[in-house]
Amino acid sequence: MNWFKYSSPATFYPLAGKMAPWFFAAAALSAVPGLYISFFVAPTDFQQGESYRIIFIHVPAAWMSMFIYVVMAFWAGVGLAFNTRLSSMMASALAPTGALMTFIALWTGSLWGKPTWGAWWVWDARLTSELILLFLYFGFMALQAAIDDPRRADKAGAVLALLGVVNVPIIYFSVQWWNTLHQGASVSLTRSPTMAATMLAGMLIMALAFWMYSIAASLLRVRSIILERERAADWVREWREAAR
């Protein structure tokens, strides 16, 4: 199989169009049993009662938020190094999904925090680094939005994303250390030591659903970015005429 064939926007566009519905379907297919297990099968937590069920959304979202940043930086870096337009478009398409995941993790976390800690927000290491991750996404998107020339936006965004990827672990550990230096036990997560097997299963299935959704959403977004940037190219014109 010739991979390079698909690195051109013109060939990738229809491919992405064909793949996206499948990933959406997979997301829906795993979300239904995942949510069922989470809300009806998994046992009630003996310490936190029903509110712990947020975990099935919260944790997959938190995982995705961090993972997507790395993938985004990877594509941006590839675009910068090899001048491949499609990889840069991939990076731009991933950013909003990543920010959304970060936001969901923060939102569900603080919804959960109110019953467990009695506050919407505490300055715990994990929460803080997640918040900074959100700012990093925003910075990336704001920079790209402020630049009109797409080629320049791609390159400048790539430099920033790479700088961010170097920084994310540094931020993560520095915040952790900052926190443990001051922090008493007030903010430790109270959870049962061993996770019930059904809980684990529910979480893994939900994680799969989040994966599928993220891929599908990014594919759709990359399609619209391709259309916008290549609207003068012959193939878009032909495609548009054909669609008419």
Add this chain to the structure above:
Amino acid sequence: MLAALRTVIRRDLLLAMRNKSDAANTLLFFVIVSSLFPLGVGPEPALLRTIAPGVVWVAALLASMLALARLFAADYADGTLEQLALAPQPLAAFVAAKILAHWLVSGLPLVLIAPLLGLQFDLSGTALLTLMASLLIGTPVLSLLGAVGAALTLGLRASGVLVPLIVLPLTVPVLVFGAGAVEAASSGLGAQAHLSLLGAFLLISAALSPWAAAVGIRIALE
């Protein structure tokens, strides 16, 4: 004349839209600055709750100043300000229109997002409401005062740093009463007195600032 003013407001809003990020950035700066404090100060919730009103207000102050420093700069550099000065309407009216547009784009969003930041610092419901009210009355004062600073430093190379420098001392009363209102509310006292004083500042500065800024601009153009 009203038509001309509407044109200025519409133009500035249009420019803000073209540069979609512009308004969002002030807001994000506000959010980031107030989130930096806990990192510097440490995560103790009780401590954070005590300093919250001050921190949020200082962050609002800094965010407004930043955006304001360049309020007239672009118009000055490209010659538009010269054209405004030669327009058949009084310059002060244009200045007022520009300030209004600027506040709509960068001040109002601060007011709207403030409760979220207050939640981060675990403020109570009344305190949150008072925070919004004090920002709603206070941020226009900041915009008005900042505009005067921006006009006086027009065309100077260092204006990015000069504006905060000459404006911040003027805004001290706003800060004191703004943060004071929130503190009063969260310790159960009424914030009425503080808020009325803020309102008085707003009236005074709305009456004086556009004229002062217009004079500053004419001086810079001469």
Add this chain to the structure above:
Amino acid sequence: MLAALRTVIRRDLLLAMRNKSDAANTLLFFVIVSSLFPLGVGPEPALLRTIAPGVVWVAALLASMLALARLFAADYADGTLEQLALAPQPLAAFVAAKILAHWLVSGLPLVLIAPLLGLQFDLSGTALLTLMASLLIGTPVLSLLGAVGAALTLGLRASGVLVPLIVLPLTVPVLVFGAGAVEAASSGLGAQAHLSLLGAFLLISAALSPWAAAVGIRIALE
């Protein structure tokens, strides 16, 4: 090549001298911001002593960001940056020279004045020394990171707000360890570990930032 770098440094220092106010402004901004806090937070000495390291460090961060946002802007607007990009020396070297000059003008004075601010907050002797040391190692990191932000946003209308936005999140570790060092010192623990980590950040950013900024500038000029 060294001669060319010396020329850049000398030129930037000369420009700073012509605009005497420039360096003074960053400093004053630093002083004003850290003095605003007691106004916003209230005059309790114990409270102030607790928040002092964080406040001073956040103020240093903001002051550096402000001055940095326009590090390359003037050179870009008047065409000098184009000439630097076409000079027979690597652009990254010029960038490093400009950062150094900028730090000498706006970072070093912060370090020197910081103990005075610390006294305002009633910090102890060792804490004051640690404050200076942490700023001495930390502010160059801020300048280096800020330069990358300034390069990436060159020529964008919103750059004044965009630079803090993209740079502040990256500076979190500096803030955490800088303020942490002072706190450790004032609570009697050693600040050694914090300071060595800051030193490591300095090395990393000195190695990477000039290149990243040079790439950013070439992108902007293209």
Add this chain to the structure above:
Amino acid sequence: MLEARELEATRGSATLFRGIGFALRPGALLRVTGANGSGKTSLLRVLCGLAAPSAGEVRWNGTDVRALREDYWKQLAYVGHANALKDELTAAENLEIACALAGLDAAPARVQAAIARFGLAGRERLPVKLLSQGQRRRAALARLALSEALPLWILDEPFSALDADAVERVQSAAGEHLARGGMIVLTTHQEARIEARSATDINLGDGRTEARPSH
């Protein structure tokens, strides 16, 4: 009628010009010439009322323009060295706004016509910052095509950065304005071939009156 009496301008310790006087009647063209730095831009800014002369006065229909202010500016179109364009907006949007501020009729059809007249058709949808140097100058000057109603035009180096075709367009717009009874003051280092009933030149010399820094 625009009159100047005994105008003098100083910069630092140097006198740029002294004793400048003229009367400009409807239909007349005044061309200010002089070497680089002789004070042409300074004179034009004094005529606009943006800067105060160090001696003498400028009168519009008999009244000092520094006293008339808005009443004078209402009658004036000034195009300076700077283009007064917003980089983010298109040429048409810029024109509309400029006209609205000057109190001129800016109906879309008129704006389109002005843009076409100055040879920018086909670039309507580009923000001004993407235009070339000369195209930007054209966009700034297109304002003149909408300013027939303003009797006095003051133009500082209108032809700079323009190609031959654009120079031609500006000259014909200026000629029409004079023909309908307008007045024009302009500076230029190039040849200007403008049809005018009456055309005067003022020469400000070679700008080498002793110049010493003021600080």
Add this chain to the structure above:
Amino acid sequence: MLEARELEATRGSATLFRGIGFALRPGALLRVTGANGSGKTSLLRVLCGLAAPSAGEVRWNGTDVRALREDYWKQLAYVGHANALKDELTAAENLEIACALAGLDAAPARVQAAIARFGLAGRERLPVKLLSQGQRRRAALARLALSEALPLWILDEPFSALDADAVERVQSAAGEHLARGGMIVLTTHQEARIEARSATDINLGDGRTEARPSH
């Protein structure tokens, strides 16, 4: 020797020019002409190696300039639309710094001579921001008087804002450079009378290839 092969530049979705090729030998002058917006500035920036062409390449003595980088720039003097002057410094200080960065000899006497040559004597002590438009352009061009050692000069609209006297001075400096075996690429909308053994024109057309916004 500077060679261009099959150069093409696109902006947004518009192609500015295509298939541009030439070879410039020592002593030769290349003048790029074309209407406003035809791509002259874009071409010059490609020739400098500041921007990448969308197709084709520029070679200096047989090697691609994007590969040579510093080794090419060492041989090049570029004066763009922008003057690259620091407002706060005097013309002499600006010149000194520019020369030091380009690795040229900037002895005070030479700098003084360059300033006098471009007719700025008497303004030495003024910071550049107080100079008139044309004087600033002169100060930017004075760099050429110190760049005899650089074989290739690339000049974008050198005559804009200059009076007749200054145009004459620039032309004679250019003529001397060609006579000593230098090469010059320039754009201008005005007549240029420069003594040259060999002079070529390249016309980029009228810049009206279909232009549609890129976003």
